[in-house]
Structures are given as structure tokens and as C-alpha cells.
Amino acid sequence: MTHTTPAEAVTTSSANDDRGSTADEPVELPITAVTCLEDRAQVERRGEVQLAAGVQRLRVGPVTALAVDRSLRVDVAVDGGATGGNEDAGGTDDGDRAGATGGTGAFAKVIDARVVRSYTPAPADGPGPDASAVRREVHALEREIAEVSRLRERLESRLGLIEQAGADLIRDICEGAGAGEADPERWGAGLDRIESRAEPCRDELREVDSRLYESRERLREARQALERTEGEPEELTAVVEVVVEAERAGRAVLRVVHLVPCALWRPAYRATLAPDGRSVGVETDAVVWQRTGEDWPRVRLSLSTARPTLAASPPPLAEDVLVLRDRSAEERRTVEVDLREEEILALAAQSAGAADRRTELPGLEDGGEVRVMAAPVPVSVASDGRPHRIHLSSFTAECRAERTSSPEFSPLVAQEAVVTNECGHVLLAGPVDLVRGSGFVGRGELRFAGPGEEVRLAFGSEDTYRVVRHVEEQRETTGMAGINSRTVITRTVRLFVSRLDVPTEGGTTPVVVRERIPVSEVSAVEIRLKKDACRPEPDSVDAEGIVRYELHLAPGERREIALVHEIVATAAVTGL
Structure with missing residues (x-):
């Protein structure tokens, strides 16, 4: 249940004032752990908190006003880790309290927990008494600029x-002169009288x-200093009110957990190819953004692909009516086919530098299973949205x-490396910065890769290689009309692979060229690779129609x- 009062720093008191007294100053509990989810x-x-015997109310805070009320969970750890707390995810929107259970050996348990928000409007006449010198300077410069603007x-x-x-x-x-x-x-x-009055006015206007x-420049510098040193004062603040029942006085460890929006993370990578081209170093990073209203100083950070906002209910079902009908005579006589493009070599477009390649961070792709990774050391993340x-x-x-090289995509020859994922965890889909000898x-x-899976x-x-591609097509009809007539489309793809460096440098180097041919899915269309007419004969052809050539080029050879x-x-x- 959320309480909001439009007054100056007034906190709404609970209806259960007979359970204990409310402390004037909230207890500050540091943020010790953060689990960053997808969104x-x-x-x-x-x-640690000091508990008195009996029922008492503790105010924990300040906490961010964006805390999700329904996710609030508070428990008390005492006597070597025994807990007593509210096991539900928090109160409902109607103000229902979460139930409390006590662990074995616990002398305290949590009876109630809620987020209480307070609204403190900004002073209308300028910064408050606790404002910093920089903020006061900004306010003074803004007033000065307003006055000077009115004078101007x-x-x-x-x-x-x-x-x-x-x-x-x-x-x-x-x-008069005309008359x-x-x-x-x-x-x-x-x-003379007009000029004597206009000249001082112009001088004063220039001043x-x-x-x-000058005032605007000073204001710009002061605002930059204010942005670097402090943010805008919070008008809406919040604390967590916890009602605890203790059998006796003593110290206990209080733990408060809740969800907060305006935070997300995405994976990012850096791959470095060794100078000898025999090994690749892959660094896995997490890029974290958060604008929750409070910093995370030196916390244990975990990264999860869980999506707690996804609904657990099954999708709605709609009727799908199937109707059987006899094919017409025209449909029996003809077979309609379409040419469909299938992207089976995404690396080819990537190496070719396609203009439509996405460089922004993609969404989390975890292979359908929740993955959790942790930062090896405590980290600090500021609430700056960066x-x-x-x-x-x-x-x-x-x-x-x-x-x-994939000449159908690009005339360039790319340096490609295939490495096995040996980091011990999955590699989620994300952008990768590529580094080689030149930087x-x-x-x-x-792409998503599990442990032990190959990554391309x-x-x-390579600037010293070029590939030129030409396609020729011939169409003819064979056989007798109406009996065994067939349409034959002959396509000839000519590739010219050149190595452009100085002929006196180095020996031969291998270059792998991949070209594709169509793959038929119907018996009425047949694809034939004429190996006797190919020069040279392909090294291999896979089931997806990818033809592979391996050439060894000497310097200056084509x-x-x-x-x-x-x-x-x-x-x-x-349709053909």
C-alpha cells in the first residue's frame, strides 16, 4: 500500500500505531546485492539493527520511490542465520499485509512491511537552506539573466x-524638400537631438x-559543474516501514528485498585475434544502465535473463477451420513454385560489411532457459542512465x-576465425568488438553459443584481395510440346579472384570462396551441378547448396x- 502526502516532508503514519512507536530517523541499510534482470x-x-523487546516499528531508508510495492520482502536473520519474516512478495494494492512466519531459533519476526512515500515540493522562492553553493550560484545567475533580459x-x-x-x-x-x-x-x-539620444542607448545596449x-557563459559552466557533482533534489522520497515483534532485546540482521524498474543489462564482447592467427581471446562484459534514483556502490552484481513480467497464462485459442475441396483441372495440370531466399550464412553478410547490419545491443537471447552470471568482484553503478x-x-x-569470400555479398575477402567456446558458460547473443594486429x-x-560450441x-x-562476379543465364525448351517438354535454365557464375600485392613478396596463401546454387524442394524442379563444365571442379557441395572452392594464390596472381x-x-x- 502506498501513502503519498503533498506536504513538506510529512510521512503518513500507519493505522497500527498501537504496535510500537515510529522512530524519527530512518535506519540506513546499505545496498549489498543487486540482481539485474532483462528490464x-x-x-x-x-x-544490523538494534531491537527492543516487544512490538516496534522500524523505518528503513531512504529507498528509491520507484520500489515496486508488491515485490517487497523483509526478513530478520538472528541466532546464526534463523529467519523470521514475511514470505509473500508484498502487500496487495488494497493494503493487505504479507503474512509472517518465524524460523527455528528466531527471537524476532516481521509482522508488517510496506513502502511509505513522502512528497517534498521544491521551494518556490529558490534553493532551500541546505542547498549547495553551486546550486545557489545557478539560481543567482538565472535571476540575474532574467533581470538583464528584461533590461535589454x-x-x-x-x-x-x-x-x-x-x-x-x-x-x-x-x-518638405519636395514641396x-x-x-x-x-x-x-x-x-542632432535624435542622434544624441540614440547613441547612449546603443552603448548601453552593447554593454x-x-x-x-558573460552571465550565460557562467551559468553554462555552473550547470555543468552542478550536473557533475549532484543531481536535482528528490521531491518524492520513500522509506520502508517494518513492524517487528521481538521476544527480547538484541541485535539482528535485517534484510529488505524489492524490485525496481529503470534498470537493464545487455551482454557485450571483445574478440582479439592473435598476430599469428592461431588463437582468439574473447572477453565477456555486461553493459548495465540504471536510472533508479539511487546509486549501487560496491555491490554483488548478478546478471539474469529472467523475465518476471511475462504472463504465465496460456495464450488465447482461436478457431482454425480447415476445409477440404477438390482441386480444379487447371490446378492438377500445373505446379506453382516460388524462389525463396534463406539466410543460412549470416557470417557472410557480417564479413561483407552489409549496410543494414545492426550495431545496437540486441535483446537477451538465452536459448529458452534462464541464465545467471555474476560479476567476479564488487562493482559500483551510478544512477545516471549511462x-x-x-x-x-x-x-x-x-x-x-x-x-x-562470399562474392554474392561483397567483392572483399575477409579474415575469419572459428573458435570453441571455452569460457565455462553460454555466450548470449550480443555485439562483439573485433581486434586484430592493426587494432x-x-x-x-x-550469436548464442553454448559451452563447447563453435563460434565464427x-x-x-584483406585489402590485397578482390573478387569480381559475373552471372550469365540461358533459357531453352527441350522435348516435344505436350509430351515431355522441359524448361532448362543454365546459369554460369564467373568469379575472378585476384591477389594485388607485390609479386616478389611472400608465397601462396589459401583463400576459401563460397558460392551458392538453388536447392529444390519439389520433384517437378531439378537442380543439376554440371561438374564437367565447371572450371575448376568444386571442392565440396553441401545439402544447402553451398559450393566451396579453396584457391592458393601467389602474389600478383589472378x-x-x-x-x-x-x-x-x-x-x-x-513461376520460374
Whole structure:
């Protein structure tokens, strides 16, 4: 149950005042552990308190006003760890209290726990008596700028009137001169009088502009200093009221746990390829953001992929009506096919530097099972909404490195490494910073990988290699019309792989080139790889239609690859 009173630092008292007296000063319990979930965090406070015999009310705080009331849990640990506390997740919205049970050997138990909020409006006439010198300076500069701005408006109005009078006098001079009624003495005296009044006004306006500029610069610097040193004073504060019943006086450990929104984390990685290309070092980090209203100083931080906000109820069911009907004569005679693109080599697009590649942190992908990781040392996370990168683990393992190219995606040749996950835990999906001998080479995306599973990483392109791709297609019809007519589509893919470095440097280096051919899912369409027409013959072809070539190029050498395949379809096939 939440209490809010729009008064100056007034805390609403409980209806159970006969259980004990309310302390004037709240008990400060430090935050000792935080479990950061996908979109919120579970905060744990723990500390010793002095209990008196009987029923008493303790005020724990201050706590963030964003604390979720229904998740509040308080217990007391005494006599070597025995607990007495409220086992439910907190009170309901109607103010129902959580039940309390006492552990074996406990001399105290928690009867009631709730979050009580207080509203302290900001002073209308400026900073309060406890405001810092920087905040007072900001307030003084804001008032000074407001006064100077009003003075500038008055000067601009005065100068505008003088300039208007000057414009009227000039118009009078023009009209009088045109009518032959010249009065030079009066005109000259009027112009001198206007100029004598306008010049001091302009000088004063320039001084005001200079003063206003200096004040705004000072205000900007003061606001930056205020932002770096302190935040805005909290208008809404909260404490946790705990009613404890103790059989005797003594000290006990009080633990307060609750959920809080405005906190999340995502995994991030850094992969470093060794200079010899034989090993890869992978560092696992957690990027944590939090704007909960209170800092987490030196806490035991755990990272979980749990989603406590997901509903546990099954999805609603809708009727799905199936209807049987006879196929028409036209449908029996024809087979309609479609060409469908399947992304089976995501690494190819990644190594090619595709323009639509996502570089932001993705959502948590845990493989359908809740994963929990912990920071090895206590960490501090400020409530500033900025990303805080926290190291979790690292490992170095041998890798299988190769230069690979997917010409259909890019004319570049990328340095690829395949490494086994040996960190002892799963690698969640997340961005990975790629580092090799020349330094940072880009950012890729690491897919979900379990312990012992292989991970493919592309460490940028090799500038000394280029691949040019040309596609030729021929279409013809064979057989007799109406009997065994077939449509034959012959596609020839020509690849020109070049190594552009100086011919006198180094020996041959292997380059793996991957090209794809269609895969048919219907018997009416047949895909044939014409190995006798391919130059050279492919090294391997897998079930997904990926054709693999391994070339050994010397410096300055260029090789040509011709890949020929046929698509043979019966006369009943449409859509090709």
C-alpha cells in the first residue's frame, strides 16, 4: 500500500500505531546485492539493527520511490542465520499485509512491511537552506539573466522609439524638400537631438549584451559543474516501514528485498585475434544502465535473463477451420513454385560489411532457459542512465583461421576465425568488438553459443584481395510440346579472384570462396551441378547448396572460377 502526502516532508503514519512507536530517523541499510534482470533489477539491503523487546516499528531508508510495492520482502536473520519474516512478495494494492512466519531459533519476526512515500515540493522562492553553493550560484545567475533580459527588452523598446522618430523626421524632410518648404535649422536640430539620444542607448545596449553573454557563459559552466557533482533534489522520497515483534532485546540482521524498474543489462564482447592467427581471446562484459534514483556502490552484481513480467497464462485459442475441396483441372495440370531466399550464412553478410547490419545491443537471447552470471568482484553503478561496462569473464582458445569470400555479398575477402567456446558458460547473443594486429577493425554480432560450441568471427577484410562476379543465364525448351517438354535454365557464375600485392613478396596463401546454387524442394524442379563444365571442379557441395572452392594464390596472381548449374522444370511448372 502506498501513502503519498503533498506536504513538506510529512510521512503518513500507519493505522497500527498501537504496535510500537515510529522512530524519527530512518535506519540506513546499505545496498549489498543487486540482481539485474532483462528490464528491471532486484535490490537487496542488509544490515544490523538494534531491537527492543516487544512490538516496534522500524523505518528503513531512504529507498528509491520507484520500489515496486508488491515485490517487497523483509526478513530478520538472528541466532546464526534463523529467519523470521514475511514470505509473500508484498502487500496487495488494497493494503493487505504479507503474512509472517518465524524460523527455528528466531527471537524476532516481521509482522508488517510496506513502502511509505513522502512528497517534498521544491521551494518556490529558490534553493532551500541546505542547498549547495553551486546550486545557489545557478539560481543567482538565472535571476540575474532574467533581470538583464528584461533590461535589454526595455532598451530595445526605447531605441526602437528613437529610431521611429528619426524615420518620421527623415520622411518630413523628404516631403518638405519636395514641396519647396526647406527648414535646414529645424531639421538639423532634430537630427542632432535624435542622434544624441540614440547613441547612449546603443552603448548601453552593447554593454547589456556583453553582460548577458558573460552571465550565460557562467551559468553554462555552473550547470555543468552542478550536473557533475549532484543531481536535482528528490521531491518524492520513500522509506520502508517494518513492524517487528521481538521476544527480547538484541541485535539482528535485517534484510529488505524489492524490485525496481529503470534498470537493464545487455551482454557485450571483445574478440582479439592473435598476430599469428592461431588463437582468439574473447572477453565477456555486461553493459548495465540504471536510472533508479539511487546509486549501487560496491555491490554483488548478478546478471539474469529472467523475465518476471511475462504472463504465465496460456495464450488465447482461436478457431482454425480447415476445409477440404477438390482441386480444379487447371490446378492438377500445373505446379506453382516460388524462389525463396534463406539466410543460412549470416557470417557472410557480417564479413561483407552489409549496410543494414545492426550495431545496437540486441535483446537477451538465452536459448529458452534462464541464465545467471555474476560479476567476479564488487562493482559500483551510478544512477545516471549511462552505460557501465562490467567485466565478467575471458578465455583464450586455439582457432581455425582462413581467408574467406562470399562474392554474392561483397567483392572483399575477409579474415575469419572459428573458435570453441571455452569460457565455462553460454555466450548470449550480443555485439562483439573485433581486434586484430592493426587494432580495432569493426563490430560484429555474436550469436548464442553454448559451452563447447563453435563460434565464427570475421575480423575485417584483406585489402590485397578482390573478387569480381559475373552471372550469365540461358533459357531453352527441350522435348516435344505436350509430351515431355522441359524448361532448362543454365546459369554460369564467373568469379575472378585476384591477389594485388607485390609479386616478389611472400608465397601462396589459401583463400576459401563460397558460392551458392538453388536447392529444390519439389520433384517437378531439378537442380543439376554440371561438374564437367565447371572450371575448376568444386571442392565440396553441401545439402544447402553451398559450393566451396579453396584457391592458393601467389602474389600478383589472378584465378578464374566458372560455376555452371542447370534448373530443369517440367512443363507443368509455373513461376520460374
